[in-house]
Amino acid sequence: MSGHHRFLRGFGMPLVCAALVAVTSVASAAASAADLKPGLKIAFVPKQINNPYEVTADNGGMDAIKEFGGDGKVVGPSDAGASSQVSYINTLITQRQNAIVIAANDANALVPYLKRAMAQGVKVVTFDSDTAPAGRQLFVNQANAESIGRGQIQLLSKLIGGEGEFAILSATPNATNQNTWIKWMQEELKKPEYAKMKLVKIAYGNDDDQKSFVETQGLLQAYPNLKGIVAPTSVGIAAAARYLSTSPKKGQVMLTGLGTPNQMRAFIKNGTVKAFQLWDPGQLGYLAAYAAANLASGTITGKEGESFDAGKLGKRTIGKDGEIILGPPTTFDTSNIDNFNF
Template sequence: MKAKAILFSAAAALTIAAGPAAAQWVGGDGAATNPLPCDGSAATLASVPYNGGIPANEGAKAGQQLRVVDVPKLVGIGYFNATSLGVQQAAQELGNVEATTDGPAQANIDDQITLIDNYITSGVDGILFSANDPVAIAPVLRKALEAGINVVGYDSNAEPDARQWFINPAEFNGIARSLIEEMAAAIGPEGKFAIVTSTFTTPNQARWIAEMEAYQKQCYPNMTWLETVEAQEDNILSFNQANTLLNKYGDDIDGIFGMTSVATPAAAEAVTQAGLCESVKVVGLATPNAMRPYIEAGCVKNAILWNPVDLGYAALMVLRAAADGTLKPGDTTVQAGRLGELQIVNGSEVLLGSPYIFDASNVKDFDF
């Protein structure tokens, strides 16, 4: 028998409802999934017309000094510290942009909307954002466009017409394939897993999970998805939720996915404290600094992500290009400073690139 973790809170336990042995994903936006081929080959991308928004007086700020505010989901965590650093690097390189980061203390959409509304009133020239809710944030972003403010999203999207461009860190089905393949390699094609995410409606995580379900059904139909639980991008709640999953499923759980840069190290810590590193595998999205102790200790093989510094950098570069008119609806690529030429997909999404795998061979080479 596996040893069981014993530390969990009643509040965390209450968030996990008893369900069927194999969960069916019901979160997200309900959009159709597009699982990638099981053989690892790339999908063919169809050409999609521009579907982003248009700011009032488009082009009026070409070449001018810009005042830009970056509003991430929340501040004070390593991931968004890294995106903010990238924004500052781009501002310094450009020389004609003043950029500040100001986000809510918790991943709260109401607080995020209030912040953006306040900056619209104060008269900024540009807004960068990572949405806590794609639908709820859309009206205030449309208000920004109507005020002639350039709006670019990154990391977590809004409704397309509520912003001009979105920097997609990696396509949803690409992330999904990487995660499921790593889990299958760790627990086998008939293993059982659970997921710790932020909320069922957080746009990027919900889409990743939807694509994970589609890819798993297509390529690993004998794997069992036990449950998905919410943890609000909160470290303590993520730890408690992972602990509760370990207690609830005991020998039946072989792996835990972490869908946030908070949930993955928290799950790794729960597995470490429970003494289950050999029997429960943690796979997920996380920053290398957060996962380095678990990778170096051998409890976690790797972590999957992109470079969030580059993500913030690309977001400001794209906003500057949109303001200057060097990036226009219908373009298929955009020049993004040190990142070179980035591909435009899905009408108005700038693709940062393939997900990156941090493991024992390279995790020391990164500091974010």
């Protein structure tokens, strides 16, 4: 996240106050962590065990479990098939885990097994990828569509100085998440501060590397005054970056969107891309672990409006249908990209 450095300008009193504030916040954090039962057994079940994104998310969960003194483990399949997670769920029920935190490979196939887990007193939290609501008590979601869409326009505006023509390079014309994000981008654009920015085209690369590459080329030819491209798809942003990296427009057309640090690192380092966004999967796993621990400790039951303490992520509130949102996406740039591996 962006580093907010607070420099202490004065000495004497401000330092004493700062010290007192630090002590009280530590004490209150300790009090809320003390509400959690000690030694909770919490198992994370990723979509597949060796996917770098999933590993980062699970590691975040294990860090949280260490913080509150639980007993955490990660078990799961090596392939992301719908039925591959079932045997792991059944084993975890037998082992009497207090909670299962799962990134579901299928919205419906796992529901009967997770229902059985809940019937036996095991708390179930989905994260990153949900089941139907009947299969779990809570769903920890990366970011809501509105904060993603609006955030993309806010970042682009910074990059192009608040004025000029820009295009969107999406996935397929019917991709639900892409279209929802684009709707929120268009909503954000209505604000007066973006009066000098103009969306000239929505292009579709169909989440295909080669087609996205060709679409980028087409945009630069069709719009010689183009100042920016937003690609809210990891395939699209990487393909567009590859095209721009050898184009005379490198450094003139600002490319941003949603991508992973590992695919975008080279393009950040060579100046093709200044900044892009995505949620931090480590924080997602961390939040899911705290949600599971609070459920298992009885401090929350999963009802809308309940809130709980999530360690370094602060107080969190449960929304509609048991959904908890991590928050706005993280912006990656030269200052922080090397801290991430997924």
